[in-house]
Amino acid sequence: MLKPTAVLLIAHGSRRSEANDDLVRLADVIRGKRLYPIVETAYLELVEPGIASAGEKCVALGATRVKLLPYFLSAGAHVAEDLEQYRRELAGRFPDVVFELCPPLGLHPLMIEIVLDRLGSA
Amino acid sequence: MLKPTAVLLIAHGSRRSEANDDLVRLADVIRGKRLYPIVETAYLELVEPGIASAGEKCVALGATRVKLLPYFLSAGAHVAEDLEQYRRELAGRFPDVVFELCPPLGLHPLMIEIVLDRLGSA
Numbered sequence: 001m002l003k004p005t006a007v008l009l010i011a012h013g014s015r016r017s018e019a020n021d022d023l024v025r026l027a028d029v030i031r032g033k034r035l036y037p038i039v040e041t042a043y044l045e046l047v048e049p050g051i052a053s054a055g056e057k058c059v060a061l062g063a064t065r066v067k068l069l070p071y072f073l074s075a076g077a078h079v080a081e082d083l084e085q086y087r088r089e090l091a092g093r094f095p096d097v098v099f100e101l102c103p104p105l106g107l108h109p110l111m112i113e114i115v116l117d118r119l120g121s122a
Numbered sequence: 123m124l125k126p127t128a129v130l131l132i133a134h135g136s137r138r139s140e141a142n143d144d145l146v147r148l149a150d151v152i153r154g155k156r157l158y159p160i161v162e163t164a165y166l167e168l169v170e171p172g173i174a175s176a177g178e179k180c181v182a183l184g185a186t187r188v189k190l191l192p193y194f195l196s197a198g199a200h201v202a203e204d205l206e207q208y209r210r211e212l213a214g215r216f217p218d219v220v221f222e223l224c225p226p227l228g229l230h231p232l233m234i235e236i237v238l239d240r241l242g243s244a
Contacts, residue, residue, distance in 0.1 A: 007241060016198035022229055029234050036241075067241055073195060073227075076138035102240045105195075107144055110232045110239075112151050117232075118224045119129060119158075119189055 006038035006063035008054055010083065011071045013043030020047050023071055038063050044082060051083075055090040059097055066090070066097060070104040079104075128160035128185035130176055132205065133193045135165030142169050145193055160185050166204060173208040181216050188212070188219060192226040201226075 007030060011023040023041045031039045038061045042054035049057070051068070058066045068087055072079060083101055091099045105111065129152060133145040145163045153161045160183045164176035171179070173190070180188045190209055194201060205223055213221045227233065 009237070014198065016196075016200075018198055019196045022196050025229055026234070026237065029229075030237065033234075033238070035238070069237060069241055071195070071237070073193070074138075074141045074144055076136070076140055078138075102242070105233075105236050105240065107147055107151075108236045108239065110236050111227075112148070112155075114227050114230045114232050115131070115148065115152065115191060115193070116155070116157070117230065118227065119191055120224070 004038070004062045005036055005065040005067065006040060006058035006061065007036045008051070008058055008066055008068050009039070009041045009071055010051060010068055011041070011043055012079075013045040013047035015046065026071065036067075044079065051086040052089065055086070055099065056093075059094050064097055066099050067102055068099065069102045072104040074106060075104040126160070126184045127158055127187040127189065128162060128180035128183065129158045130173070130180055130188055130190050131161070131163045131193055132173060132190055133163070133165055134201075135167040135169035137168065148193065158189075166201065173205075174211065177208070177212040177221065178215075181219055186219055188221045189224055190221065191224045194226040196228060197226040 009023055009027055014020055027039050027041045038058055040054045040058055042049050042051045055066060070083055087099045087101045131145055131149055136142055149161050149163045160180055162176045162180055164171050164173045177188060192205055209221045209223045
């Protein structure tokens with residue numbers, strides 16, 4: 001039985017649809033893993049849905065825990081503060097639901113492998 | 123004997139030093155792999171060194187091939203065209219050196235693993 005934990009993937013939001021589409025494709029792949037019963041997407045800027053409405057949707061779908069995942073190579077103070085504020089607002093609106101802000105992608109060891117692979121040397 | 127192939131890691135360039143520093147740390151790790159004798163960094167905007175001067179440095183260090191690696195989650199038409207123009211200009215200035223533009227990070231299969239790891243479920 002899957003726990004009602006939702007994943008909310010958050011990208012910056014771009015005027016280029018390709019960048020935004022990547023997040024939707026990522027969500028499809030994560031859904032396919034069947035690790036989380038709810039997988040939604042949101043954008044910090046420019047593109048709908050925003051974080052507040054996507055978080056709301058996770059709750060409407062039955063989530064008791066929502067993991068906010070920044071799909072960013074890094075998250076500086078500005079982005080980190082914005083995301084934390086969204087998290088706090090959602091937590092205030094839905095006190096029975098746990099909202100958790102995950103770290104951004106960052107220099108994960110696998111990121112090195114991706115770079116090497118793109119260089120054609122993996 | 124290592125071939126004189128250079129890696130030129132290219133990030134967007136940010137007012138936040140943490141984001142720029144990630145590229146320098148990435149270069150250090152790639153250097154440590156000893157797969158490429160020359161590993162340099164450059165930024166598309168805002169931050170020095172720019173791509174032209176970093177490419178020039180790779181040649182000065184003896185590179186006969188330079189792999190330009192966009193450290194971007196995705197590269198839309200604008201970024202892709204800018205990078206291709208830098209590549210073309212470098213190739214024109216140094217006709218004996220091969221300049222190759224690699225794909226950006228993109229939705230590499232390992233990117234899914236990074237996301238899952240950041241979600242705490244890897």
